[in-house]
Amino acid sequence: MDIGPYSFEEFLERASAFHGNPAPGLVIGGYMVELARSRLPQRTIFDAVVETPKCLPDAVQLLTPCSIGNGWMKVINWGLYALTLYDKYTGKGVRVWLDPERLEKWPEIRAWYLKLKPAREQDKDRLLNEMRRAGGSVCGVSPVRVKIEEFKKKSRGAIEICSVCKEGYPSNDGSVCRKCQQASPYMEIES
Amino acid sequence: MDIGPYSFEEFLERASAFHGNPAPGLVIGGYMVELARSRLPQRTIFDAVVETPKCLPDAVQLLTPCSIGNGWMKVINWGLYALTLYDKYTGKGVRVWLDPERLEKWPEIRAWYLKLKPAREQDKDRLLNEMRRAGGSVCGVSPVRVKIEEFKKKSRGAIEICSVCKEGYPSNDGSVCRKCQQASPYMEIES
Structure with a gap:
């Protein structure tokens, strides 16, 4: 078929x-x-x-x-x-x-x-x-x-710059981006 | 480029x-x-x-x-x-x-x-x-x-037949499938 x-x-x-x-x-x-x-x-x-x-x-x-x-x-x-x-x-x-x-x-x-x-x-x-x-x-x-x-898409607000990692993130997520709000559950960033 | x-x-x-x-x-x-x-x-x-x-x-x-x-x-x-x-x-x-x-x-x-x-x-x-x-x-x-x-994929166990809707579902999800555990958040099934 x-x-x-x-x-x-x-x-x-x-x-x-x-x-x-x-x-x-x-x-x-x-x-x-x-x-x-x-x-x-x-x-x-x-x-x-x-x-x-x-x-x-x-x-x-x-x-x-x-x-x-x-x-x-x-x-x-x-x-x-x-x-x-x-x-x-x-x-x-x-x-x-x-x-x-x-x-x-x-x-x-x-x-x-x-x-x-x-x-x-x-x-x-x-x-x-x-x-x-x-x-x-x-x-x-x-x-x-x-x-x-x-x-329906719920707006997460304007894009701000995360004060920790300096990436853009949705302002409704809080004072820093979700990645920086916690130890990442999925990875370690090497420097 | x-x-x-x-x-x-x-x-x-x-x-x-x-x-x-x-x-x-x-x-x-x-x-x-x-x-x-x-x-x-x-x-x-x-x-x-x-x-x-x-x-x-x-x-x-x-x-x-x-x-x-x-x-x-x-x-x-x-x-x-x-x-x-x-x-x-x-x-x-x-x-x-x-x-x-x-x-x-x-x-x-x-x-x-x-x-x-x-x-x-x-x-x-x-x-x-x-x-x-x-x-x-x-x-x-x-x-x-x-x-x-x-x-890593977490196994959700064997497939059983949901006693409510008769569809196959992962047995680890409980005694009936997730759809039947609650009023569906996303749809009404018409009959």
């Missing part, structure tokens, strides 16, 4: 180029994106919410104008393999998720999704082949209304 | 295709990515941390193998226009940031970065032209050591 404007093989190539490898999560994610899009009225200007940071956001970035950097895609870490595309002005949209009840016919997809075997025991060719045949048929679909006001 | 493997014009085109428009933040971000990469030993296998969700993550996604979905790029919302590329095995890397002290010569970049005028008053051609001429010269660079253990 094609994935949006791409043949299955073309999508694998694009997935590899962007994501480093044609991960199964990206392939089934491609079908999920296209299923959600097909249920929106044509020419809807949509934003996206993805409920896991794993793989699925890259399917959205490959197939839609939404990206993490342009803010049209939000990522929520609920650990759910689900995404929503919705009209950015009204919030009306469609949520699509992998539905365990639809996986009985697809043992490799089921084993992958429910983590029933270690990655090294997966038969990746079989898994991708099942995904190619199943397409969006393994997904649940539901209309949703996204509370768009929750996602 | 070229941006990685692209001429300036080619990068604008790729930025438009991926991000929706050739945003200034993506253009200066491209120079920041290439500056950081140039300071890593050749053939370093690197991951990325970006300190703002605005624009800059897309420069990383366009120019490196790191993406939000493959987990090689992390986004921290510190509101700082800065990024770090680091050796994924040792944590040794390079942090690059826009340095206000280097912007005296570049009034449009300075006005954009410090939000000194409303977007509609920006002269975007002049801004992009300044960025093209300035390249990475407006950036600070510092060696850093990233605490890679902070970014």
Whole structure:
């Protein structure tokens, strides 16, 4: 089954180029994106919410104008393999998720999704082949209304110069930037 | 000045295709990515941390193998226009940031970065032209050591079926999935 404007093989190539490898999560994610899009009225200007940071956001970035950097895609870490595309002005949209009840016919997809075997025991060719045949048929679909006001950008004020590191930072964050408010949880700066 | 493997014009085109428009933040971000990469030993296998969700993550996604979905790029919302590329095995890397002290010569970049005028008053051609001429010269660079253990993936356990919504979720999240633990902060599911 094609994935949006791409043949299955073309999508694998694009997935590899962007994501480093044609991960199964990206392939089934491609079908999920296209299923959600097909249920929106044509020419809807949509934003996206993805409920896991794993793989699925890259399917959205490959197939839609939404990206993490342009803010049209939000990522929520609920650990759910689900995404929503919705009209950015009204919030009306469609949520699509992998539905365990639809996986009985697809043992490799089921084993992958429910983590029933270690990655090294997966038969990746079989898994991708099942995904190619199943397409969006393994997904649940539901209309949703996204509370768009929750996602409105909250201004963090003017940009000031941090008195400690001399970088620009949002003034609403306090008297110094967030990095300088605490020992960095993620790195040591060497001098 | 070229941006990685692209001429300036080619990068604008790729930025438009991926991000929706050739945003200034993506253009200066491209120079920041290439500056950081140039300071890593050749053939370093690197991951990325970006300190703002605005624009800059897309420069990383366009120019490196790191993406939000493959987990090689992390986004921290510190509101700082800065990024770090680091050796994924040792944590040794390079942090690059826009340095206000280097912007005296570049009034449009300075006005954009410090939000000194409303977007509609920006002269975007002049801004992009300044960025093209300035390249990475407006950036600070510092060696850093990233605490890679902070970014280690923490397993959220086996996948179970949520007794409420019947979707698969990480068992460590509790007796039902995160979505069903609370009224969804972001949407109403219609039936």
